[in-house]
Amino acid sequence: xIGAMTALITPxxxxxxxxxxxxxxxxxxxxxxIDFVVPMGTTxxxxxxxxxxxxxxxxxxxxxxxNSSAKVLAGAGSNSTAEAIDLAKFAQKCGADAILSVSPYxxxxxxxxxxxxxxxxxxxxDIEVALYxxxxxxxxxxxxxxxxxxxxxxxxxxxxxxxxxDVSKAIEYQxxxxxxxxxxxxxxxxxxxxxxxxxxxxxxxxxxFPKKVSELVHTANSGDLKASKKISEELYELNKILFxxxxxxxxxxxxxxxxxxxxxxxxxxxxxxxxxxxxxxxxVKKYL
Numbered sequence: 001x002i003g004a005m006t007a008l009i010t011p012x013x014x015x016x017x018x019x020x021x022x023x024x025x026x027x028x029x030x031x032x033x034i035d036f037v038v039p040m041g042t043t044x045x046x047x048x049x050x051x052x053x054x055x056x057x058x059x060x061x062x063x064x065x066x067n068s069s070a071k072v073l074a075g076a077g078s079n080s081t082a083e084a085i086d087l088a089k090f091a092q093k094c095g096a097d098a099i100l101s102v103s104p105y106x107x108x109x110x111x112x113x114x115x116x117x118x119x120x121x122x123x124x125x126d127i128e129v130a131l132y133x134x135x136x137x138x139x140x141x142x143x144x145x146x147x148x149x150x151x152x153x154x155x156x157x158x159x160x161x162x163x164x165x166d167v168s169k170a171i172e173y174q175x176x177x178x179x180x181x182x183x184x185x186x187x188x189x190x191x192x193x194x195x196x197x198x199x200x201x202x203x204x205x206x207x208x209f210p211k212k213v214s215e216l217v218h219t220a221n222s223g224d225l226k227a228s229k230k231i232s233e234e235l236y237e238l239n240k241i242l243f244x245x246x247x248x249x250x251x252x253x254x255x256x257x258x259x260x261x262x263x264x265x266x267x268x269x270x271x272x273x274x275x276x277x278x279x280x281x282x283x284v285k286k287y288l
Contacts, residue, residue, distance in 0.1 A: 001098060001130060001159040001181050002199040003035030004217035005073060006206040007043035009248050009255060010057060012264040017053050019060055021261055025207070026064040028260075032210035033218075035200070037061050038100060040075030042137065043204050043248045048266035051083075055090050062095040073202075077102030077132060081117050085124045098128035100161060100202075105138035111146045122154035130159035133169075134185060144169060148177045161185045161202050162193070170196040187239040191232035194220040204251050205239055208258060209287065241283040244276050253277065254284045 006029050011018040029037050039061040040046040040054050049057070058074045065072050074096035076087035084101055091099050104117055122129045131150070135141040141164070151157045162169050163185025170182050174197040184193035184201040193201070194217065206213035212231060220228035242250045249265070253272050256263040257280070263271060272280060 001036065001073065001128060001183065002221065004033070004206065004210075004214040005036035005038050005183065005200060005202045006034050006210060006213070007038045007041045007202050007204050008061070009207050009252055009261065010039075010044040010046075010049065011261040012266065013262050015264075017049070017056060018262065019056065022057065023060055023064050025260065026061055029206070029210045030065065030068045030070045033214035034070055034206060034210045035214070035217075036071045036073045036097075036202075037065060038073045038075065038202055041100060041132070041202070042102075042134065043207070043251065044075065045248060045266050045269065046075050046077075048269070051087070054087065055094075058091055058096060059094050066095070071097040073098045073100050073130060075100050075102075076121075079104040079106050081120050084117070084121050088121050088125050088129075092125045092127045096127065098130060098159075099125070100130045100132050102132040102134065103138050103140040103142050105140060108139060111143055114140065114142055115146055115150060118150050118157065119154060122150070122157050126156065128159065129154070129157045130161055130183070131157065132161045132163070132185070134161075134163040136163075136165070144172045144176060147180060148173075151177070151180050159183060159199075162198075163202075165189065167192045167196060170198050173197075187235070187242065190216060190239075191220070191229055194228060195225055204242055204247055205235060207251050208254050208260075208284075209235070209238075237283055238287055241280055244279060245272050250276070250280055253280050257281060257284050258288060 011021040074091035076099040078084040133142040159181040181199040216231040
């Protein structure tokens with residue numbers, strides 16, 4: 001999987017998924033050159049949605065992206081292998097192009113457990129699978145050797161979203177096996193991952209500025225690292241402030257400031273502190 005991808009927020013209204021706004025946000029991504037939309041990841045507050053809501057959001061993404069150049073990388077992860085398989089099968093059935101599946105959280109599986117978990121998911125579907133490594137949230141680290149071995153026995157495991165914050169992981173993958181596509185999962189180091197051989201990004205910032213992030217990725221992939229680096233530097237302050245509190249708290253507030261969604265979260269997430277609201281406002285105003 002290659003290109004600029006957006007980890008979509010999930011807009012809420014009166015406690016429910018705001019499906020109309022969600023569809024508009026996805027169309028906005030398409031109109032601004034994003035290659036993949038990614039519903040139901042961390043940024044989409046997927047851990048707080050019911051399975052029916054989760055599936056509804058995937059359906060909306062597929063419907064909006066139909067007949068466009070954008071593809072759907074649907075979140076289909078769980079700490080229960082059976083639940084992840086159910087979501088993966090649904091994503092394939094409703095027309096998603098691929099799934100993004102997070103490393104099992106809370107259970108603390110061994111590398112063997114992680115291997116068997118993803119093997120079972122990949123074998124249950126035919127579409128592509130992107131592994132999602134975010135140990136800071138899951139306490140479960142997908143080691144490069146585990147991912148490489150999985151890709152050898154499961155041809156549809158083609159991609160790893162690396163959100164460990166460790167640029168050396170991208171270099172390790174390149175040195176061991178160039179067949180896996182590596183995606184950056186940390187906006188602050190998107191350029192660094194791309195410069196080290198990464199093929200794309202799954203961005204939080206692109207919820208707000210899809211065109212800028214799309215240009216950052218496309219210039220890098222075309223070989224113009226100088227142009228990509230310039231865009232990365234322009235986005236630095238924004239990337240930094242959007243992680244001042246747990247994602248997606250700041251990006252949702254920034255989207256609200258831009259008039260793109262209501263300011264509503266699912267507990268246990270809450271709006272930013274008053275102090276951080278002011279900091280986000282100051283930075284976002286510079287970009288809008």
